[in-house]
Amino acid sequence: MIPFIDLAAQQARIRDKIEAGMTRVLDHGAYIMGPEVTALETRLADYAGTTHCISCSSGTDALILALISLGLKPGQGVIVPSFTFAASAEVMPVLGAIPVFAEVQADTYNLDPESLTVAFATARESGIEVVGIIGVGLFGQPADYSAIMKFARANDLWVVDDAAQSFGAQWQGTRVGMLADITCTSFFPAKPLGCYGDGGAVFTNDDLQAEIMRSCRIHGMGKTRYDNVRIGMTARLDTIQAAVLDAKLDIFDDELESRQRVADLYETLLNGVVETPKLAPDATSSWAQYTVKLPDGSDRDAIMASLLDQGVPSAIYYPVPMHEQPPYRNYPVAGGELKVTADLCKRVLALPMHPYLDSAAQNQVATALADALNQ
Numbered sequence: 265m266i267p268f269i270d271l272a273a274q275q276a277r278i279r280d281k282i283e284a285g286m287t288r289v290l291d292h293g294a295y296i297m298g299p300e301v302t303a304l305e306t307r308l309a310d311y312a313g314t315t316h317c318i319s320c321s322s323g324t325d326a327l328i329l330a331l332i333s334l335g336l337k338p339g340q341g342v343i344v345p346s347f348t349f350a351a352s353a354e355v356m357p358v359l360g361a362i363p364v365f366a367e368v369q370a371d372t373y374n375l376d377p378e379s380l381t382v383a384f385a386t387a388r389e390s391g392i393e394v395v396g397i398i399g400v401g402l403f404g405q406p407a408d409y410s411a412i413m414k415f416a417r418a419n420d421l422w423v424v425d426d427a428a429q430s431f432g433a434q435w436q437g438t439r440v441g442m443l444a445d446i447t448c449t450s451f452f453p454a455k456p457l458g459c460y461g462d463g464g465a466v467f468t469n470d471d472l473q474a475e476i477m478r479s480c481r482i483h484g485m486g487k488t489r490y491d492n493v494r495i496g497m498t499a500r501l502d503t504i505q506a507a508v509l510d511a512k513l514d515i516f517d518d519e520l521e522s523r524q525r526v527a528d529l530y531e532t533l534l535n536g537v538v539e540t541p542k543l544a545p546d547a548t549s550s551w552a553q554y555t556v557k558l559p560d561g562s563d564r565d566a567i568m569a570s571l572l573d574q575g576v577p578s579a580i581y582y583p584v585p586m587h588e589q590p591p592y593r594n595y596p597v598a599g600g601e602l603k604v605t606a607d608l609c610k611r612v613l614a615l616p617m618h619p620y621l622d623s624a625a626q627n628q629v630a631t632a633l634a635d636a637l638n639q
């Protein structure tokens with residue numbers, strides 16, 4: 265069986281460095297907010313090109329910290345694509361705010377800038393004040409932040425980039441981290457830059473936002489530990505995870521190149537077999553997933569079963585749009601219907617993708633997929 269992702273190959277490559285980092289943490293014993301955390305934040309801010317990096321406990325908590333720092337209030341609306349992982353939309357109701365679901369593009373799977381006007385109008389008709397947008401870099405490619413930022417500035421909205429899947433990618437020569445007002449990422453183990461547990465980070469150039477997020481990740485801490493100046497949470501990154509990420513960051517760019525090589529070979533092998541994922545001009549992807557579109561009307565379950573029989577695991581990201589999930593059904597939907605989202609949820613299929621996938625395995629995937637489609 266081909267692994268869907270292969271964290272073991274990566275671990276074998278850097279295990280010595282990871283063990284040395286973990287041992288250092290065991291030796292000094294500063295398990296919470298130890299020196300590795302601050303060092304990692306400096307490295308990550310340098311990498312992303314931002315003034316501040318605030319590490320935290322998960323990609324979801326990164327989004328919550330970002331929304332708190334932007335002053336999101338209960339009852340206010342935030343536009344978010346419906347074709348995404350739950351966390352992108354979940355963070356609004358957690359803070360008493362309202363997700364306003366928008367459409368995605370059929371080719372990039374990312375937020376369709378043309379849907380923003382519709383989402384804005386739909387929210388207004390329901391009496392909801394829209395204050396911001398969360399764009400998502402789905403499967404590794406950043407959304408069209410040139411158009412999203414233009415709409416946001418014209419309408420006095422802030423923009424958060426949910427880059428849980430797209431950290432490491434670029435849009436028109438600019439790195440993820442610098443594309444929106446605030447960028448959030450996840451270090452969940454399966455992410456392109458993952459740790460060995462839960463973790464996340466927020467990037468911003470705004471000093472006040474950074475101060476609020478640093479405070480809120482430790483219970484709204486003020487100048488001293490038991491000085492609580494605002495309502496916060498426990499949302500710190502463990503020191504041990506920072507040590508793991510330090511080792512992984514050393515090989516991150518090399519792994520991104522390998523992921524691109526894997527995507528290029530898939531593009532060649534699968535051309536004419538299925539619709540392959542497309543990058544917008546001047547966009548790069550960190551290829552968190554390699555998601556193809558099956559022909560309309562395919563029996564996806566049967567194809568997945570056939571692939572599995574041939575030693576090829578596959579996955580569906582995502583089978584149900586967020587606005588159709590029970591807890592989200594009463595929130596506004598741009599124009600009342602999201603046709604592209606509905607179509608994608610029926611047809612997408614993610615294939616094995618990781619930097620250590622070799623060409624023999626990719627040929628096996630392509631042959632198995634062609635075979636499954638012909639059955």
Ligand SMILES: Cc1ncc(COP(=O)(O)O)c(C=O)c1O
Binds near residue numbers: 325
């Ligand atoms: C698009 C997106 N946003 C947010 C998250 C949340 O990240 P975490 O699992 O670290 O909370 C994920 C994780 O899968 C994600 O894919």
